[in-house]
Amino acid sequence: MMQTDVLIIGQGICGTFLSGELNRAGLSYVVIDEERSLTASRVAAGLINPVTGRRLVKTWMIDELLPFVRGAYGELGEELGAGGEGTGAGFLRPVSVVDFFPTAQMRLAFLKRFEEDPAYLRLPEDEHQWDELFHYELGYGIIEPCYLVDMRELLAAARQRMIERGVLRAERFELPELAVEPGGVRYRDIEARWVVFCDGISSFTNPYFSRLPFAPNKGEVLIVEVPGMSLSEAMVFKKGMSLIPWKEGLYWVGSSYEWSFEDAGPTVAFRERTEAVLREWLRVPFRVVEHMAAVRPATLERRPFVGLHPLYPAVGILNGMGTKGCSLAPYFARQLVGLLASGVPVQADADILRFRKVLGRG
Ligand SMILES: Cc1cc2nc3c(=O)[nH]c(=O)nc-3n(C[C@H](O)[C@H](O)[C@H](O)COP(=O)(O)OP(=O)(O)OC[C@H]3O[C@@H](n4cnc5c(N)ncnc54)[C@H](O)[C@@H]3O)c2cc1C
Incomplete structure (x- = not known):
C-alpha cells in the first residue's frame, strides 16, 4: 500500500494549485488525471479581468x-x-x-x-x-x-514535475473503487487521509457532490491566424467577443456562454456567427485554424465549492470556479490546504458546509 496525505482527482487549474499548496504546507499527495485535450482549463483563454x-x-x-x-x-x-x-x-x-x-x-x-x-x-x-x-x-x-495566464504551459510544466516526482497517475479514476472510511480513503494501492475532487464537470455526477447546485456552462472558441496582425503580447481586444494572444502568432477568439446545450462539442452555428463577427470587426483577413469547446464547472450562485463533506470528512472538493478559474483556483486552493493542515475554516460563502442540509441527507 502507498500512503499519502491527499489523493487529488484531476489536474486542471484546481488540482494544479492544490498540489502546489500541499507541497508548501509539507503534505504529500498523489494525483490521478486522465489526460483529456478539451477540458475547461485547456480551452480557457487565461484572462483575469477585474x-x-x-x-x-x-x-x-x-x-x-x-x-x-x-x-x-x-x-x-x-x-x-x-x-x-x-x-x-x-x-x-x-x-x-x-x-x-x-x-x-x-x-x-x-x-x-x-x-x-x-x-x-x-x-x-x-x-x-x-x-x-x-x-x-x-x-x-x-x-x-x-x-493573462499561460494555462497550457502551466499545466504541462506542473504535470512534468508530478511525473518526475512519481506522484502522477495518468489514468481514469473509477469512483466505485474508492473506499471511504471515517479516518481516510483507499483507492486501489493508495491509502490517503483525504481525497479531494478537482475533476471539473465530472463532479456533477459524483454521488458525494451531485446535490450541489452546479450549473454547467458551455464555451466555444476559435483559434485564428491573422497574418496582417502582429500585436503586442500585452494587449487583449474586446468587442462583444474577445481576441486574445494564444501562441505562436495565433489568437483565441471567443467565447460563448451557453446555459443550455445538447452536447459539449463545437457547433457550426458558433463558428459561422463568430466568423461573421470577425469579418465585421477586423480590417485584415484571418483564417480559422482550430475550433474548440468545453464546459465550465459553474455554479448557480456563482460561488465556488470548497471544503470537506459534512458526512464524509475524508472527502473534499475544490470546484465550481465557473468563468474565473484563473483567479479563484489559487486563492481557494490555499484556503482548502489551510483547512486540511491547520483546521482553519474556508470562508463561509465558498465553503460547501453552506449546503450542509442537502449534502447531509444520506
Ligand atoms: C471557453 C472557456 C473560456 C474560459 N476562459 C477563462 C478565462 O479567460 N479566465 C478564467 O479565469 N477562466 C476561464 N474559463 C473557466 C476556467 O477554464 C475554469 O474555471 C477552470 O478551468 C476550471 O478548472 P478545474 O480544474 O476546476 O476543471 P478542469 O479544467 O475541467 O479540470 C478537471 C481535470 O480533471 C480530470 N478528470 C475529470 N474526471 C476524471 C476522472 N474520472 N479520472 C481522471 N481524471 C479526471 C480532467 O481530465 C481534467 O484534467 C474558461 C472556460 C471555458 C470553457
Whole structure:
C-alpha cells in the first residue's frame, strides 16, 4: 500500500494549485488525471479581468484576488522553474484590455463607471490608435491591470514535475473503487487521509457532490491566424467577443456562454456567427485554424465549492470556479490546504458546509 496525505482527482487549474499548496504546507499527495485535450482549463483563454458585465462592476473579491494571484503564480512559477522575467510572476503576465464599445449604451456605461469609480479603467490618449486593424465607430476604453495566464504551459510544466516526482497517475479514476472510511480513503494501492475532487464537470455526477447546485456552462472558441496582425503580447481586444494572444502568432477568439446545450462539442452555428463577427470587426483577413469547446464547472450562485463533506470528512472538493478559474483556483486552493493542515475554516460563502442540509441527507 502507498500512503499519502491527499489523493487529488484531476489536474486542471484546481488540482494544479492544490498540489502546489500541499507541497508548501509539507503534505504529500498523489494525483490521478486522465489526460483529456478539451477540458475547461485547456480551452480557457487565461484572462483575469477585474471588471465584469455591462456595467463594468468589479468582479467578486477582485481587490483581494489580484495581489494574491500575483504572489501565487509567482511562487508556483518559481517552483516549476518558470521565472517570468520582468514580471516576477511565472506563468502570469500583465495585459491591458482594449474594450471597443459595441453600442452607444456601452460607451455611456463605461464613461459613467469611469466617473463614479475609475479603479481598473482608463480612457485612451489616442482614439485612433487601432484604426488600421479594427473597425470601431464608438471608441474604446482601457481596462487594466488585467492578467493573462499561460494555462497550457502551466499545466504541462506542473504535470512534468508530478511525473518526475512519481506522484502522477495518468489514468481514469473509477469512483466505485474508492473506499471511504471515517479516518481516510483507499483507492486501489493508495491509502490517503483525504481525497479531494478537482475533476471539473465530472463532479456533477459524483454521488458525494451531485446535490450541489452546479450549473454547467458551455464555451466555444476559435483559434485564428491573422497574418496582417502582429500585436503586442500585452494587449487583449474586446468587442462583444474577445481576441486574445494564444501562441505562436495565433489568437483565441471567443467565447460563448451557453446555459443550455445538447452536447459539449463545437457547433457550426458558433463558428459561422463568430466568423461573421470577425469579418465585421477586423480590417485584415484571418483564417480559422482550430475550433474548440468545453464546459465550465459553474455554479448557480456563482460561488465556488470548497471544503470537506459534512458526512464524509475524508472527502473534499475544490470546484465550481465557473468563468474565473484563473483567479479563484489559487486563492481557494490555499484556503482548502489551510483547512486540511491547520483546521482553519474556508470562508463561509465558498465553503460547501453552506449546503450542509442537502449534502447531509444520506
Ligand atoms: C471557453 C472557456 C473560456 C474560459 N476562459 C477563462 C478565462 O479567460 N479566465 C478564467 O479565469 N477562466 C476561464 N474559463 C473557466 C476556467 O477554464 C475554469 O474555471 C477552470 O478551468 C476550471 O478548472 P478545474 O480544474 O476546476 O476543471 P478542469 O479544467 O475541467 O479540470 C478537471 C481535470 O480533471 C480530470 N478528470 C475529470 N474526471 C476524471 C476522472 N474520472 N479520472 C481522471 N481524471 C479526471 C480532467 O481530465 C481534467 O484534467 C474558461 C472556460 C471555458 C470553457
